[in-house]
Amino acid sequence: MYKKLLGTIVLAITILSIGITIIFSFTIGMRGDPIAAYLAATGVHNPSNEIYQQMRCQLGFCSPTIIRYFRFVGDLFTGNWKISVSIAPNQPVYDLIRERLPFSIDLSILPMIIGISVGIMLGIISSRHRGKKIDRFIQILTALGISLPFFLLVSRFEPTGYLSVEFTNPPFVTGSLIFDSILSGQQYLIDDYLLHMVLPVLSFSIFMPALITRKTRSFLKKKSHKNSISSITAITGAIFGYIFISVVLIEVLFGLNGFGQLFIDAFLLYDYFMIITVLFIILLVFVIVTLCSNLLFILYRVLINKGHFKRILKLKYNRSTYEEEKLENENVKTEHEGSFKEYLISRLKSPIFFLSMILVLFFIFVSIFPQVFTQYSFQEVMTPQAGSWAPPSPAHPLGQTFMGGDVLGRLMWGIRDSMLFGISVVFIGLIGGAIFGLIAGKFNILGYRIIMGFMIFFYVFPVLVLVLLPLGLLGPFAFIGLPIIGSLGPLTFISLPIIGILLIPNFTRTIADSILDEVNYKGIGKAIIRSIPLNLSIAILIYASIGFLGFFLDNQVILGTDISQGRVNLSQAPWASFWPSLAVFGMVFSFLLLNIGLQDYISKKRPLEN
Structure with missing residues (x-):
C-alpha cells in the first residue's frame, strides 16, 4: 500500500513537471512580442531601445534557456503571473483569476455532487444488471444526458449573465458572490444570483450524471488487473477534459464571466501572460484531481481486499441469487466466444440497434448526397444573399x-x-x-x-x-x-x-x-x-x-x-x-x-x- 501511495505521488509530480515543460516550450514558440505588449499595456507605446532591453531583462527573456526555465517555474508557483496585456491592460493576472475562478466553482459544485452521487449509483445498477432492460434504459438516459443539454436545450435560452443589469458586484472579499454579498450586507444579490444560475447549473447537472454513469459502468466491467493506477488516471483525465469543455460551453452560452470565459478570451485576444497562467491552473487542477482519484482508488482496492466494498455492491441482492447468477455465467457461452454470424443476427433483432x-x-x-435535400451547392450556401434572418418560405423551407x-x-x-x-x-x-x-x-x-x-x-x-x-x-x-x-x-x-x-x-x-x-x-x-x-x-x-x-x-x-x-x-x-x-x-x-x-x-x- 505504501509503495502505491509513493507511486501515486511520484506520478503526480511527473505529470506536473512534464506539463510545465510543455507550457514553457509553448511560450518559446508563441508568435508576437510579449515585451512590446507588456510595455504597451503599461502605457509605453513607443519605447526606446534602452527601455525595451531593460524590460526584456526584467521579464527574464535575457537569461539562458535553463535559467529562464527555472525562473518560469518559480514565477508560476509564487503567483508572479505578470499583467494582462489585452483583456484588461495593466491589471494583474492574479487579480483577474481571483475574480473569475469563484464563478466557475459555484457553477460546478452542485452538478459535481449530483453527478458523482447519482452517476455512481446508476453505474453500479447498470453494471449489476448488464444486458437487461434496466441496463438498456440507463444507457439510453446517459446517451440523452450527454447529447441533449448543451445545444438542443441550452441554445434555446439567451445569455442571462450572473446578475441583473441594475445590480453591481459586491465589494470583493472572498471572490464568491454569495459570501461577499453576505459580508457586505447586500443579501438581495444572493436571490438574483441564484436565480440566474438555475439554468446553467441545471444543464450541467443533466450532463454530469450521464458522464459519471458511463465511466462507472465501464470501470466495474473491467477485470481487476486492468484497473491500475495508470488506467484510473487515464479515466480521470478523460472525465476532466469533458468537464472542462462543458464548463467553458456553459459559461459562453449563458454569458457567465468565469474562468472558462477568461480562458477563451485569453486565446481570442492573444493575451500572452494570461494564456500561460490559465494553462498552468488547468494543469494544476488536473494533477490535484488525478491525485485525489488515485488515492481513492487505493482506498477502494483496500476495501475490496477486505471484502467491504463487495458487500456494498451486493447489498440489495441475497447470497442465493448472486450464487445462481455466478453459476449461470460459468456455464454459458460468452459474447466473445460466439460467432460473428450469431453476433450479427442478435444485433439485427435488437430494437435499439435497428x-x-x-x-x-x-x-x-x-x-x-447533400444536394438530394437542398438545391444549393456548397459555394452557393457560402455566398452572402439578401434576407438575413428571414422566416421559412418556399425558396428557403x-x-x-x-x-x-x-x-x-x-x-x-x-x-x-x-x-x-x-x-x-x-x-x-x-x-x-x-x-x-x-x-x-x-x-x-x-x-x-x-x-x-x-x-x-x-x-x-x-x-x-x-x-x-x-x-x-x-x-x-x-x-x-x-x-x-x-x-x-x-x-x-x-x-x-x-x-x-x-x-x-x-x-x-x-x-x-x-x-x-x-x-x-x-x-x-x-x-x-x-x-x-x-x-x-x-x-x-x-x-x-x-x-x-x-x-x-x-x-x-x-x-x-x-x-x-x-x-x-x-x-x-x-x-x-x-x-x-x-x-x-x-x-x-x-x-x-x-x-x-x-x-x-x-x-x-x-x-x-x-
Whole structure:
C-alpha cells in the first residue's frame, strides 16, 4: 500500500513537471512580442531601445534557456503571473483569476455532487444488471444526458449573465458572490444570483450524471488487473477534459464571466501572460484531481481486499441469487466466444440497434448526397444573399440565417462537414490505437500497464486546450485568407489530427483489453466495431463545441458556428440556431445509441459443450 501511495505521488509530480515543460516550450514558440505588449499595456507605446532591453531583462527573456526555465517555474508557483496585456491592460493576472475562478466553482459544485452521487449509483445498477432492460434504459438516459443539454436545450435560452443589469458586484472579499454579498450586507444579490444560475447549473447537472454513469459502468466491467493506477488516471483525465469543455460551453452560452470565459478570451485576444497562467491552473487542477482519484482508488482496492466494498455492491441482492447468477455465467457461452454470424443476427433483432442504424444511415446518406435535400451547392450556401434572418418560405423551407444563408442548405453541408471530420478523426485514432493496443496486449499485464501509463500524457491538457495551442503558436489571424479544401478549412485540418491523436487511448484500451481477455481476432473486431460509434460521437461533439466557441473561420459550414451565429438573433429568428442544434444532437445521440445497441449482446446463452 505504501509503495502505491509513493507511486501515486511520484506520478503526480511527473505529470506536473512534464506539463510545465510543455507550457514553457509553448511560450518559446508563441508568435508576437510579449515585451512590446507588456510595455504597451503599461502605457509605453513607443519605447526606446534602452527601455525595451531593460524590460526584456526584467521579464527574464535575457537569461539562458535553463535559467529562464527555472525562473518560469518559480514565477508560476509564487503567483508572479505578470499583467494582462489585452483583456484588461495593466491589471494583474492574479487579480483577474481571483475574480473569475469563484464563478466557475459555484457553477460546478452542485452538478459535481449530483453527478458523482447519482452517476455512481446508476453505474453500479447498470453494471449489476448488464444486458437487461434496466441496463438498456440507463444507457439510453446517459446517451440523452450527454447529447441533449448543451445545444438542443441550452441554445434555446439567451445569455442571462450572473446578475441583473441594475445590480453591481459586491465589494470583493472572498471572490464568491454569495459570501461577499453576505459580508457586505447586500443579501438581495444572493436571490438574483441564484436565480440566474438555475439554468446553467441545471444543464450541467443533466450532463454530469450521464458522464459519471458511463465511466462507472465501464470501470466495474473491467477485470481487476486492468484497473491500475495508470488506467484510473487515464479515466480521470478523460472525465476532466469533458468537464472542462462543458464548463467553458456553459459559461459562453449563458454569458457567465468565469474562468472558462477568461480562458477563451485569453486565446481570442492573444493575451500572452494570461494564456500561460490559465494553462498552468488547468494543469494544476488536473494533477490535484488525478491525485485525489488515485488515492481513492487505493482506498477502494483496500476495501475490496477486505471484502467491504463487495458487500456494498451486493447489498440489495441475497447470497442465493448472486450464487445462481455466478453459476449461470460459468456455464454459458460468452459474447466473445460466439460467432460473428450469431453476433450479427442478435444485433439485427435488437430494437435499439435497428433504430440507431436507421438514424446513422440517414446521416451517412445526407453526407454523401447533400444536394438530394437542398438545391444549393456548397459555394452557393457560402455566398452572402439578401434576407438575413428571414422566416421559412418556399425558396428557403427552414428560413434564412446570418448573411442570408439558407438554413436547410447549411444544415445539409454542415452534417457532411461534421461526418467527414468525425470519420477522419476516428481513422487516425484507430490506426494509433491498433499499434499501441497490440503492443500492450501482446506483452501481458506488464506491457498493458506500461502502455496505459504512457497514455496518461495524452490527457495532461484537455482536448480544447490542445486544439487552441496552434492559435497561440501562430497568432489569432494566422489562418485568415488561407484556402479551404472541400468544406474543411485550415484550422479544421490542424484540429483534426490533434483530436484524432487524443482518441488513440480509447482504441488502445479497447484492443488491449480484448487481447488480454484472450479473445480471437473476430472478438477484437467486434470490440473495435462497438467503440467506433462512441468515438465518432465524441469527435462530432467536440468539433461542434469548438465551432460554437468561435475558433473556426466564417468561410466554413460548421454546425457549431451556425448555432453560435443564430443565437445572436435568437428572439427574432429561433430557426437559425434550432435546426443546427437538432442536427448535432441527432448525430451524437444516434452514434451513442448505436454504441449501446452493439454492446447489448447478452444472448440467450447456451451451455458450453464439454
